[in-house]
Amino acid sequence: MLRRAVSAFCYAAARAIPALRQRNIALPQLPFLRASLIPGLNSDYQSVTLSWPFSSFRPRDYSLPNPSWSPQMLRLYNYYNNLCEQDGEGGKKEIGPWIRLPSYNRTVKYATGGQCLSKVLQAKARLFTRNIEEEGAAFEYAMFLNTEEKAAVCVFQAGPLLEGPVGNLHGGAIATIIDTVTGALSIYLGGLVVTANLNVNYRSPIPLGSVVLVHAALEKMEDRKIYISCQVTSSDGSKLHTEATALFVKVNVGHLFER
Numbered sequence: 001m002l003r004r005a006v007s008a009f010c011y012a013a014a015r016a017i018p019a020l021r022q023r024n025i026a027l028p029q030l031p032f033l034r035a036s037l038i039p040g041l042n043s044d045y046q047s048v049t050l051s052w053p054f055s056s057f058r059p060r061d062y063s064l065p066n067p068s069w070s071p072q073m074l075r076l077y078n079y080y081n082n083l084c085e086q087d088g089e090g091g092k093k094e095i096g097p098w099i100r101l102p103s104y105n106r107t108v109k110y111a112t113g114g115q116c117l118s119k120v121l122q123a124k125a126r127l128f129t130r131n132i133e134e135e136g137a138a139f140e141y142a143m144f145l146n147t148e149e150k151a152a153v154c155v156f157q158a159g160p161l162l163e164g165p166v167g168n169l170h171g172g173a174i175a176t177i178i179d180t181v182t183g184a185l186s187i188y189l190g191g192l193v194v195t196a197n198l199n200v201n202y203r204s205p206i207p208l209g210s211v212v213l214v215h216a217a218l219e220k221m222e223d224r225k226i227y228i229s230c231q232v233t234s235s236d237g238s239k240l241h242t243e244a245t246a247l248f249v250k251v252n253v254g255h256l257f258e259r
């Protein structure tokens with residue numbers, strides 16, 4: 001079943017990528033679908049986490065503005081989003097080094113039918129940071145990658161359901177958003193990865209409801225290992241809230257379904 005699903009994915013990817021190129025849809029805009037990640041083309045460790053555009057169903061992108069966003073959140077989002085398009089010749093928009101990552105509330109279920117996860121579980125599974133339906137209640141965030149600098153910035157608004165010490169953000173929620181941003185950068189850089197190590201230093205509390213920036217940058221890559229550094233700062237960058245280092249290790253698809 002798993003082999004059949006992976007083959008189907010490869011076949012669909014091999015057909016879709018030239019079509020995307022013909023339509024001038026830049027592959028880096030689809031962070032989990034790069035030619036270098038297609039099985040057999042380049043790497044032993046592939047990314048297969050996104051079903052769209054291979055099915056007609058296009059999932060909701062949760063990283064787009066919604067009414068719960070504060071003016072500050074919206075301003076920062078617009079600032080980074082504007083960096084994602086550059087003026088080219090004749091006023092044509094071109095893709096620059098910045099790309100905005102879409103964000104969905106579940107991972108692909110292609111390989112799980114009855115064999116690796118039960119259908120009930122697969123139907124209910126939701127990405128941890130996107131599993132609360134109420135807008136603004138928990139993690140509101142949008143991630144942007146600088147593909148030249150191999151760095152990421154996340155604009156993060158911390159909702160009231162993430163309380164830890166009174167009025168402030170829970171340390172586990174801070175670690176979660178750090179894992180998510182460093183993980184997204186690592187997936188972009190290396191394909192399918194898992195967190196092997198996450199080291200967090202909490203420097204100053206983050207007030208609930210505030211908007212902070214999560215900065216992540218590649219430190220080095222060694223074989224299967226990707227080392228990322230991370231800082232969480234106030235939205236103007238003047239205050240350091242949290243520092244972290246993370247190690248991600250490339251895995252193959254089978255590793256995720258070992259039971």
Ligand SMILES: CCCCCCCCCC(=O)SCCNC(=O)CCNC(=O)[C@H](O)C(C)(C)COP(=O)(O)OP(=O)(O)OC[C@H]1O[C@@H](n2cnc3c(N)ncnc32)[C@H](O)[C@@H]1OP(=O)(O)O
Nearest residue numbers: 103179180183184193194195196197223224225247249251
């Ligand atoms: C847009 C959406 C974005 C969403 C992003 C979300 C990201 C979230 C990511 C996660 O949270 S993943 C979930 C939490 N992580 C796990 O469950 C991983 C569990 N651990 C494992 O699966 C394995 O231990 C692991 C794949 C990490 C390593 O096992 P392997 O058998 O494949 O490799 P091995 O143990 O040989 O280690 C490979 C290299 O990594 C090194 N290594 C592994 N674990 C390490 C560790 N903990 N600390 C330091 N180094 C480590 C290891 O020394 C070795 O270095 P060398 O190649 O130099 O010898």
